[in-house]
Amino acid sequence: MRVKFWGTRGSVPTPGRATEKFGGNTTCVEVNAAGQRLILDGGTGIRELGLEMAEEAPGESVLLFSHFHWDHIQGLPFFQPLFDDGHELRVCAPPAFRDRLEKVLNKQMAHDVFPVDFGDLSAKLHFETLDPTGTTFGEVQVSAFELVHPGGCWAYRVVAEGRTLVFATDHEMHPERARPVYERLREQTRDAHLLVCDGQYTLEEYPRREGWGHSTIEHAVMLAREAGVERLAITHHDPMREDVDLSELERQTRKTEDELQVFFARDGLAVTV
Amino acid sequence: MNRRRTTGLDYPVHEPSESVIVQRKHLLRVIRGVGAGTRIRLGGTRLLAGRSEEADLFLDDPAASRQHFEIIPTTGGYVVRDLISTNGTRVGKVKILECRLANGDIISVGQLDIGYFEEIEIVTPDPGDA
Numbered sequence: 001m002r003v004k005f006w007g008t009r010g011s012v013p014t015p016g017r018a019t020e021k022f023g024g025n026t027t028c029v030e031v032n033a034a035g036q037r038l039i040l041d042g043g044t045g046i047r048e049l050g051l052e053m054a055e056e057a058p059g060e061s062v063l064l065f066s067h068f069h070w071d072h073i074q075g076l077p078f079f080q081p082l083f084d085d086g087h088e089l090r091v092c093a094p095p096a097f098r099d100r101l102e103k104v105l106n107k108q109m110a111h112d113v114f115p116v117d118f119g120d121l122s123a124k125l126h127f128e129t130l131d132p133t134g135t136t137f138g139e140v141q142v143s144a145f146e147l148v149h150p151g152g153c154w155a156y157r158v159v160a161e162g163r164t165l166v167f168a169t170d171h172e173m174h175p176e177r178a179r180p181v182y183e184r185l186r187e188q189t190r191d192a193h194l195l196v197c198d199g200q201y202t203l204e205e206y207p208r209r210e211g212w213g214h215s216t217i218e219h220a221v222m223l224a225r226e227a228g229v230e231r232l233a234i235t236h237h238d239p240m241r242e243d244v245d246l247s248e249l250e251r252q253t254r255k256t257e258d259e260l261q262v263f264f265a266r267d268g269l270a271v272t273v
Numbered sequence: 274m275n276r277r278r279t280t281g282l283d284y285p286v287h288e289p290s291e292s293v294i295v296q297r298k299h300l301l302r303v304i305r306g307v308g309a310g311t312r313i314r315l316g317g318t319r320l321l322a323g324r325s326e327e328a329d330l331f332l333d334d335p336a337a338s339r340q341h342f343e344i345i346p347t348t349g350g351y352v353v354r355d356l357i358s359t360n361g362t363r364v365g366k367v368k369i370l371e372c373r374l375a376n377g378d379i380i381s382v383g384q385l386d387i388g389y390f391e392e393i394e395i396v397t398p399d400p401g402d403a
Binding site: 002004020021023048243250254263266267268269270271272 | 349350352364365367368369370371372373375376377378
């Protein structure tokens with residue numbers, strides 16, 4: 001299983017010299033396994049993914065959304081394969097989000113805010129409901145579970161080729177106050193080979209950010225350790241953090257964790273799961 | 274006339290006049306292991322690193338494969354790609370398949386650490402060229 005991070009920034013894109021290393025694109029993760037391509041979220045990072053895909057023969061991809069906040073959908077109108085009639089895109093969402101899916105994507109390309117209408121896209125789009133208990137794409141099994149985030153958010157557990165990835169962006173962990181939710185999250189993350197997890201804040205910052213819907217780096221590490229995760233990728237970097245800040249946080253986080261392999265995801269990074 | 278200004282970053286930048294050329298150099302430097310001190314300037318073509326004779330950067334380490342990694346120029350900067358090496362390629366201690374390089378990144382193969390650095394070069398033409 002090959003995972004590539006195309007966007008790892010939270011909330012808003014942050015281009016510029018001070019964010020060159022970790023990048024400024026918002027969330028988009030590409031998973032290639034067993035001949036399937038899954039795209040997790042359509043933040044601005046999906047634009048560069050699309051440029052790479054435009055150099056390949058057109059084919060089929062699966063697009064899954066964790067939720068519909070701006071930073072997870074805003075790259076889609078610039079996703080080149082959407083304008084290629086040779087390309088097929090299966091756009092999937094769990095039942096709770098399914099009725100909003102087309103409406104939200106249409107709205108993002110409404111005439112007042114975008115010059116191209118959603119209906120004018122050339123690619124073959126199939127809107128599908130994802131069974132959260134398990135949906136199969138070829139030999140890739142995907143299940144979904146809910147996270148705590150304003151408006152709701154879904155995490156995805158992707159299993160293929162004997163490897164497990166869990167993608168859990170945008171959520172606020174409450175190990176004590178929302179114990180059942182945390183325990184479900186931990187169970188769904190159990191023994192994952194790679195956990196991609198929201199770590200927008202530090203524990204020190206969190207009291208001033210409580211209720212904002214995001215987790216701390218420390219909670220992500222705690223979850224990964226308790227769930228027996230092999231590698232943890234911190235993502236959804238706070239837009240105020242520059243490369244020097246993220247590098248230092250990564251260094252400090254690694255200092256305390258010996259068995260768990262932790263890294264801070266960066267745009268353009270591809271790893272094997 | 275050249276003016277000196279601060280950028281809010283950690284170094285001042287000369288605003289070039291018409292007669293000064295500012296170039297960015299992209300360098301690899303072996304900073305640990307056999308061949309420490311070796312420097313290679315990256316250009317517009319692919320660089321192959323490994324133990325084979327064709328390698329542009331010879332990796333003198335038993336953990337290195339004959340064709341271990343490549344560095345290729347892209348519109349977004351230089352990208353390092355592991356070439357399905359036996360022992361893998363690490364950037365910042367993370368085992369990678371592919372990674373966009375940033376100033377100061379350390380590429381590791383076995384006991385070898387290779388730094389990627391970006392330097393600013395200011396070229397002032399010889400007054401005799403005028």
